[in-house]
Amino acid sequence: DTAVSQTPKYLVTQMGNDKSIKCEQNLGHDTMYWYKQDSKKFLKIMFSYNNKELIINETVPNRFSPKSPDKAHLNLHINSLELGDSAVYFCASSPFVWNTEAFFGQGTRLTVV
Amino acid sequence: SQELEQSPQSLIVQEGKNLTINCTSSKTLYGLYWYKQKYGEGLIFLMMLQKGGEEKSHEKITAKLDEKKQQSSLHITASQPSHAGIYLCGAVQTGANNLFFGTGTRLTVIP
Numbered sequence: 001d002t003a004v005s006q007t008p009k010y011l012v013t014q015m016g017n018d019k020s021i022k023c024e025q026n027l028g029h030d031t032m033y034w035y036k037q038d039s040k041k042f043l044k045i046m047f048s049y050n051n052k053e054l055i056i057n058e059t060v061p062n063r064f065s066p067k068s069p070d071k072a073h074l075n076l077h078i079n080s081l082e083l084g085d086s087a088v089y090f091c092a093s094s095p096f097v098w099n100t101e102a103f104f105g106q107g108t109r110l111t112v113v
Numbered sequence: 114s115q116e117l118e119q120s121p122q123s124l125i126v127q128e129g130k131n132l133t134i135n136c137t138s139s140k141t142l143y144g145l146y147w148y149k150q151k152y153g154e155g156l157i158f159l160m161m162l163q164k165g166g167e168e169k170s171h172e173k174i175t176a177k178l179d180e181k182k183q184q185s186s187l188h189i190t191a192s193q194p195s196h197a198g199i200y201l202c203g204a205v206q207t208g209a210n211n212l213f214f215g216t217g218t219r220l221t222v223i224p
Contacts, residue, residue: 043214056211102212104156
């Protein structure tokens with residue numbers, strides 16, 4: 001049973017397209033995140049949701065819109081994709097109280113051509 | 114701003130050698146987390162430290178958090194090729210509720 005699962009694992013698309021990445025966690029965690037890992041492997045937080053409410057929104061273009069239909073899901077929708085959006089996107093979840101680690105999905109490698 | 118400095122950025126060692134990776138914050142941390150990432154894969158949790166002066170070990174990997182809770186080190190004893198990957202320190206600051214990461218250390222172990 002995968003704790004945090006995200007789909008798809010690979011996504012190749014053309015500039016200007018709109019795409020979504022889905023994330024689901026079965027750990028009962030209150031908080032979910034989206035991170036972006038660039039080509040230098042730097043992992044930067046994009047969004048954080050707690051119980052379906054947005055609590056962190058770092059300086060991310062508004063072409064990126066997270067959606068949390070329920071506590072177990074946090075999807076990432078990207079409009080008008082650009083070349084610079086190419087990266088690996090990781091979903092993660094954690095309890096609201098930090099007494100344990102955050103669990104990460106396997107990542108989605110997005111390539112914009 | 115939230116910043117974690119990791120050093121070195123990359124490390125190449127001969128199999129069997131010991132090595133240390135450092136992680137430093139300018140602010141007191143609520144918790145410090147070490148993760149490992151193999152190429153093309155997700156993050157594997159290694160250890161979490163929360164108390165000043167805390168030290169934890171798992172197999173050949175030992176992590177320490179200083180008394181001020183601003184600096185952590187990850188030490189690998191008798192490195193093996195299976196230790197190769199990217200090591201990331203992550204932290205939660207006191208009063209905050211998000212996990213942010215350092216710049217990562219790429220470890221290569223030569224057989």
